[in-house]
Amino acid sequence: MQLNAQQLNTTQKADTKWFPEAKLGLFLHYGLYALPAGVWKDKEYKGVAEWIQLQAKIPISEYEQLATQFNPQKFNANEWVLFAKECGFKYIVITAKHHDGFAMYKSEVSKFNIVDATPFKRDLIQELADACKKHGMKLGFYYSQSRDWHEADAEGNVWDFKDYQKNFQKYLDEKCKPQLQELLTKYGDVALIWFDGGRNMSDAESTQLVNWVHKFQPNCLTSSRIGNGRGDYETLSDNKLPTVTSDLAYEALFTHNFKSWGYSTVEKKLRTSQELLEVLLKTISKGANLLFNIGPKPEGVFQEESIRDFRIIGKWVNANAEAIYGSKGSPYQELPWGYITSKPGALYLHVLKWPVDHKLSIPLNGQQDSKASFLVSGKKIKSKISDQNLTLSLPAGPPDTLCTVIKISYRGSISTVEQQIIK
Ligand code: H79
Numbered sequence: 504m505q506l507n508a509q510q511l512n513t514t515q516k517a518d519t520k521w522f523p524e525a526k527l528g529l530f531l532h533y534g535l536y537a538l539p540a541g542v543w544k545d546k547e548y549k550g551v552a553e554w555i556q557l558q559a560k561i562p563i564s565e566y567e568q569l570a571t572q573f574n575p576q577k578f579n580a581n582e583w584v585l586f587a588k589e590c591g592f593k594y595i596v597i598t599a600k601h602h603d604g605f606a607m608y609k610s611e612v613s614k615f616n617i618v619d620a621t622p623f624k625r626d627l628i629q630e631l632a633d634a635c636k637k638h639g640m641k642l643g644f645y646y647s648q649s650r651d652w653h654e655a656d657a658e659g660n661v662w663d664f665k666d667y668q669k670n671f672q673k674y675l676d677e678k679c680k681p682q683l684q685e686l687l688t689k690y691g692d693v694a695l696i697w698f699d700g701g702r703n704m705s706d707a708e709s710t711q712l713v714n715w716v717h718k719f720q721p722n723c724l725t726s727s728r729i730g731n732g733r734g735d736y737e738t739l740s741d742n743k744l745p746t747v748t749s750d751l752a753y754e755a756l757f758t759h760n761f762k763s764w765g766y767s768t769v770e771k772k773l774r775t776s777q778e779l780l781e782v783l784l785k786t787i788s789k790g791a792n793l794l795f796n797i798g799p800k801p802e803g804v805f806q807e808e809s810i811r812d813f814r815i816i817g818k819w820v821n822a823n824a825e826a827i828y829g830s831k832g833s834p835y836q837e838l839p840w841g842y843i844t845s846k847p848g849a850l851y852l853h854v855l856k857w858p859v860d861h862k863l864s865i866p867l868n869g870q871q872d873s874k875a876s877f878l879v880s881g882k883k884i885k886s887k888i889s890d891q892n893l894t895l896s897l898p899a900g901p902p903d904t905l906c907t908v909i910k911i912s913y914r915g916s917i918s919t920v921e922q923q924i925i926k
Contacts, residue, residue, distance in 0.1 A: 517722045517735045519752040522695075525641070526787055527820065530756060531583075531798035532645075532764035533627075534601050535569040537801045538668050541769030552798065553765035556652050557602050563653055564602065564692070570620035575803025578627065580613050580634035580837035583799075586652035586810065587640060590817030593828070596697050596794060599628055599686055601645065601765075604653025607898045608690075612681045615653055623922045632690040644686050648679055648712055648729065652702035658702040673760040675708065680715055687719035695724035698734065706731040724752070738794075745789040748832035757792040759809050762818070766798035766806070775816040782905060783816065788842035790832030813870035815905070820877050823908045826851035835865070841906070851878065852909040857901045863909075866894040873913040875903055884909060 511841040534551055541552040547864060550558075556566050587595055600606050602791040606616035608628035612634035618626055628644070639842035643662055649671075655664045656674035698714050704712075707729040717724050727734040739745060739805070741764075745755055762770040774782070779795070786793040797809045820827055826844050830851065834845035840863060841855040854863065868891045875884040875895050885896040894912065901907040 506582045516717055519716035519724060519726050519735055521641070522724060522752040522754075523547075523750065523792065523831075525657060526792050526827055526830070527585045527592050527783075528594040528596055528754070528792060528794040529590070529644075530593065530600065530645075530764075530794045531597040531842060532766075532796060533800045534607060534765065535566070535573055536601070537658065537766045537799060538572055538773070539567050540765070541763065541767040547769045551765065552763040552770070553598075553601055553603070557573060557659065563660070563663050566652075567615065570605065570615070573617070573621040573801070574623045575627075575801060576623075578628035578630075578689060578803025580627075581637070583805075584634040584638045584640050585814075586805070587685070587700075588638055590825070591820035591827075592795075593695050594643060594695055595609075595631070595635060595697065596643040596645055597628070599644035599646050600651075600682065600700070601683070602647045602650040602652055602699075604647075604651040604657070604670050606682065608686070610682055610685055612678055612685065613653070627856065628686075636691055636790040641656075641694035642690070643690075643697055643724075644693060645697040645699065646679075646683060646686065646791070647701065647922055648698045648838060649704060650699075651678065654678060671702070671708075679712070683712070683715060684719060687723065693720055693723045695726065695736075697726045698729040698740070698808070700725075700730075704730045706733070709733040710790040726754075733859065736805050739791070742866075744817065745783050745791040748789045750790055750831055752792075753790075754792040754794055755782075757782050757795065758796040758798075759806075759812065760798065764796050764798055766800050775810070776812040777810060778906070779816050780819065783820075784842040784855070786905070787827060787830065787844055788833045788853070802924055817904050819903070822903075822908075823851075823891075826853070826878055826908045826910070838865070847911060848914065850911040850913070852911065854901065854907045854909060857907070858897065861897045862894055863897060864894045865911075866891055867913065868917050873911055875909055875911050878908040878910045879903065 536553040536555055539555050541548050541554055547872055548555055548558045609626045610616040611620035618624055632642055650659040652660040654674050656670045657668055709729045713725045713733050716723050726736040726738045738754045742757050759771045759773050760763055760770055783793050797805050799805055830844035842850045842853045875886045887894055
């Protein structure tokens with residue numbers, strides 16, 4: 504899906520203000536699929552590990568057996584939340600129910616849930632919600648609203664239910680809506696429901712679910728993947744960068760693992776910390792949020808590489824927080840040396856490629872009283888305005904080898920430079 508200005512025009516019934524300011528979210532894909540992690544009966548399945556039930560056409564009766572082995576003894580909700588906080592994430596979105604239909608919380612609606620069907624017997628969502636509340640972290644739930652391979656009347660399972668005449672509304676009434684109600688009434692404030700794709704829902708079906716969410720929590724955001732231009736904020740396609748700049752609530756989502764959202768032992772390639780940072784800058788310089796995904800391991804911990812790499816990013820994010828949280832996108836088109844975020848009266852230059860001649864110029868028409876400094880140290884940078892360009896004289900090397908942020912403060916407006924922000 505290519506995002507355009509019109510598609511950003513979602514219904515927005517909830518208060519979205521916090522969302523574009525938060526900038527960074529941690530996405531967690533956790534469920535029974537973490538156990539096979541891409542391997543079923545000695546066969547390796549490439550790509551998205553959380554789709555293994557479909558890829559291997561696993562009958563429900565067999566897939567359910569995974570629950571008897573699901574026992575993440577190393578899971579510690581406080582550790583997850585404190586890690587997210589340390590890495591600069593302002594919200595967490597966890598799979599409450601993915602396409603396999605398994606609830607990661609105690610559900611009265613279906614026995615196929617973490618408390619009733621596993622030896623773990625603990626409500627992981629409850630523990631996470633409590634830890635989020637304690638540490639001031641917002642929490643949202645991914646809920647696969649149409650695809651549910653455990654249910655005959657939902658979308659997607661064509662191997663257990665062949666030639667079956669579906670009654671989708673029955674599934675909505677008997678599982679989807681009651682489970683959403685549980686999520687919205689038992690776990691405190693829910694920041695958002697991350698609906699995902701699947702069936703092409705009718706407008707009436709999309710509206711019905713958005714209204715259902717708002718009936719219980721009017722300020723809970725709903726994602727645009729509910730379909731039909733509904734939802735409170737725009738979420739992009741999986742692993743796709745934003746192409747337009749916007750101040751509205753919108754979000755890109757990327758996996759640390761190149762391919763898989765759920766933990767995979769088949770797909771091993773991870774984005775490097777440098778690549779993660781570039782994704783982050785490309786996203787926030789368009790004004791969008793970034794939802795970064797980790798697929799926790801069966802025992803309930805994150806991969807060491809994810810801990811290492813997100814800590815590297817987090818350290819940089821914390822040092823440069825002013826240029827990130829509450830920022831808006833860049834008023835400029837592509838720049839050769841890096842990316843820009845902005846705030847009223849300030850531009851933040853995220854310099855990835857240090858200029859070889861140690862000079863950096865940007866068009867800044869008529870801003871005579873602009874000042875440039877390094878964000879982290881506050882050290883002033885010599886600058887001069889000529890030919891409607893602000894030219895900075897930089898030291899020989901970057902103070903931060905990962906990415907150096909330069910703050911330019913100015914009076915007035917920069918409306919004379921090319922503007923591409925959609926209001
Ligand atoms: O939750 C994550 C994914 O599981 C979900 N969205 C993100 C956030 C998602 N929905 N759709 N897709 C991903 C596209 C999946 C396509 C594939 Fe396949 C599944 C490729 C391989 C398995 C389609 C079905 C092509 C082969 C089987």
